[in-house]
Amino acid sequence: MLPAPRPNPAAKASSPLRYPSLLAAALSLLISACTQQQTQVPPEAALQQDTLPAPAVEKETAARAFPIDTFYTLLVAEVAGNREQYDVALANYFHQAERTQDAGVAARATRIARFLNARRAALRSAKLWAELEPEDPEAQLAATAELTLAGDLQTALVHAEKALELGGDAPLQSLAATAVSNRELTEQVKPDFLRLAEKYPDNGEVVLAYAMMLRAAEQYAQALTLVRRVQEQHPDLLDAPLLETHLLVDQDRRKEALQLLEKLVAIHPRESRLRLQYARLLIREDLALAQQQFAELVKQNPNDGNLILSLALIRYETDHIDEAKPLLERLLTLEQHQSAAHFYLAGIAEKEKDVPAAVAHYRKVEPGNDYVEAITRGTELLAATGQNEENGKWFAELRRRHPQQQEHFYLMEAELLRKNEHYQQALELVDQALEDHSDNGRLIYTQALLNDKLGNGAAFEQGMRKLLDRDPDNATILNALGYKLIEDESRHDEALQLISKALELRPDDPAIIDSMGWIQYRLGNHSEAVKYLQDALEKLPDHEIAAHLGEVLWVQGNREKAMAVWQQGLKNNPQSKIIPAAMKRLQINESLEQHASDS
Known part of the structure; x- marks a missing residue:
């Protein structure tokens, strides 16, 4: 910095x-x-x-x-x-x-x-x-x-x-700060800064600007020598010790930097720049002391939104919610960092289980760093409480505000409905979206998956074939269609062909490797299936892959290992419905808990 x-x-x-x-x-x-x-x-x-x-x-x-x-x-x-x-x-x-x-x-x-x-x-x-x-x-x-x-x-x-x-002064530090943001530009102007530093060796501003150029070039020792010389010549020029602390940090001498800043802050308690640098360094070393420094900064600068936000975030992250909340509310009063204030006030409301307040704050976050996260969390809260109609209104408003992102917001809404098993409502939404965005591949893919969830196999295949016609080497689509065709014994050869092509295109993709293992199992090639499925599970500890591998091992007679694989799969995903379904299909009455205690 x-x-x-x-x-x-x-x-x-x-x-x-x-x-x-x-x-x-x-x-x-x-x-x-x-x-x-x-x-x-x-x-x-x-x-x-x-x-x-x-x-x-x-x-x-x-x-x-x-x-x-x-x-x-x-x-x-x-x-x-x-x-x-x-x-x-x-x-x-x-x-x-x-x-x-x-x-x-x-x-x-x-x-x-x-x-x-x-x-x-x-x-x-x-x-x-x-x-x-x-x-x-x-x-x-x-x-x-x-x-x-x-x-x-x-x-x-x-x-x-x-x-x-x-005989005037010149803002050479500001000039240097602009230059060092671009390495090529730094190299172009560095000789000019050197020439000026040699021409005006007693001008602290000029010499510090050249020291900044040296710092950008990672010539820390030379820069530090110049900075300390400036401090001797101009003891009241606080830019010099401030730059020294940065140079010390650059050289992993954080302890020395903190000691220097502690001394400087004691001598110049009203110098906000020094205290701010001290507080920033303390965040990694002593968060409680950093909080004290930010509190003093806010006391000295009660209307500085940057300082108020910094203190509020420290208190938020350290779970001092009662102290963070009034600071965030003060930002709203000052009309500074309002989006950030609403975002974290929403987080506080979530912690307090106040869903309406959380959603209200999330909806007031404007485009910027927290915008997408605010939409995601706010709409998830509404979906979790069954307020799909309110979610629909919110997403409709977002599509009006951001017409270039309509497809994205359709997909977000559809995914929320799918996660909460409102498949028919999600499908109707995607169908509506495709009326105006008929060529959008992501919408077509989502429509196909929803049709699959609703048991519309022909519609699923039709959507996938449409996508493959456009992009015949799309490994994701090849794998999705091939995996679906495994369910039909009469189409196993076709499934193998599709999955083989997908695996050729993406040989390290665990989802495709899992599909290959599963089709090998369904073709009766159990040893080959285990090889693929073990590779897939090593790459991705997913409960569906665990279900597949456990089933093949069980059928092979390796039941102890099968139970261990399923047990680990449920440990990774306790809400899994796939592993219990596989055990039920195999008519396994033995519980995993019993197996674990027996072992």
């Missing part, structure tokens, strides 16, 4: 109108220009300057007269800005910056664009500003920041170096 960069110059300002206003200068210029043109300025325009906040710093600006239409456009922009109509202000300033080639207008356009996070406009106006005022370090910094965000690091470095030459 990269160290937290220093404040990003591209971050939003609280308001673009905090920057120096050009209106007063423009107004005086216009009065001069309009006097020459014998044009009267409207009184309301002359008074408009009083509505703008006083600038913190005013630069001396060389007077130049704007054309009348330019002045009025800028005046409209200022009024719009004071009314918080920043998009109008940006449009006017951006247009006039390119039209007038005026540095002040370009600067104003840049600041408004960055406040609005209008990246393309900010990039163009910042580049123009830097071009028009090459000796202004602020202009060079703005261009550096926007070019970094745009991914043009080579050009960004040119402006960063210019800012340094002018």
Whole structure:
């Protein structure tokens, strides 16, 4: 994990109108220009300057007269800005910056664009500003920041170096953090960072940026030397010890990193970056202490959703549900990480056996990391409680919201119905889905399997043949059809042919190996059957394979081993109906429990 960069110059300002206003200068210029043109300025325009906040710093600006239409456009922009109509202000300033080639207008356009996070406009106006005022370090910094965000690091470095030459600072750590996300890019710009570090050896920001490049190249020892040198030169620059802790972790020196962070946190208890790094490292070492650190972070930053969520998750994972719940509810109040909050509140409701509350929370999870899991768990809860109608409404809503994923949601709903043995309802749903998605292979396959469950053998085979016509080398379909045909003694040769082809295509698939063992058994080749079935069971300890192998062993007379195989199969899957069915078919009255006690 990269160290937290220093404040990003591209971050939003609280308001673009905090920057120096050009209106007063423009107004005086216009009065001069309009006097020459014998044009009267409207009184309301002359008074408009009083509505703008006083600038913190005013630069001396060389007077130049704007054309009348330019002045009025800028005046409209200022009024719009004071009314918080920043998009109008940006449009006017951006247009006039390119039209007038005026540095002040370009600067104003840049600041408004960055406040609005209008990246393309900010990039163009910042580049123009830097071009028009090459000796202004602020202009060079703005261009550096926007070019970094745009991914043009080579050009960004040119402006960063210019800012340094002018006596300003440069966000080189942010630049380095962007570079190290791409190994190829790192190699391209690493020599530039080295050159700057050699040129400015006493500039902590520059040297730390180069240390970050060394870290990306896994040159940890060299990076650590530079970082410690920066700490000696700039003891108040906390980026240096923070980067040192990352380098120590990179070298598996976690204990040293924790000791350093413990010391730093004691010295700088209000520095959230240090405490956060300490808390993160503690998660693997001491979860209780990590929880204490996150609690202190939340206390210091009560509205920071990231910290609140981290603390809530630790408490959730450690089963401190009563402490996690109010934190998650606070996220909803703050309108931060709402999907994650709903997801874990749903989990808490599940633990509390409150199905309606759990489902309600799961339904409020939006697309993202937890979305599919929320749908799966929520619909499973409804299905388990027999609320198929509610599930139907939910899935119908999902299909409306995500029309490109309709087939997926049809299949999810059908699978839930199948798992709960609502085969006819599932089949009707899939039939409905195929009306609009007739070529969807997964839907056709599911339809065939449901027909099989309902005893519609001909419909099952028809679906499988349709799929094989499209894809004759599909091992899954070959195996499914071949396995089904084993039930018909008159079609054993056909079943063997299909399964053999499937096994040739996927020789290590335990399901297909099981099918081959079963057809060999049905053909009377018991020794061959045992060989295949034992191989399949070793690859996949499945209760159906265990049922097959046990039956063959029993018929061979190897009854002790058969009982052991069945017993293990039931241990792996206590709910199995296949193993008891096999024993019943063989008229075995002896219970597995009795056999286990006798053994």
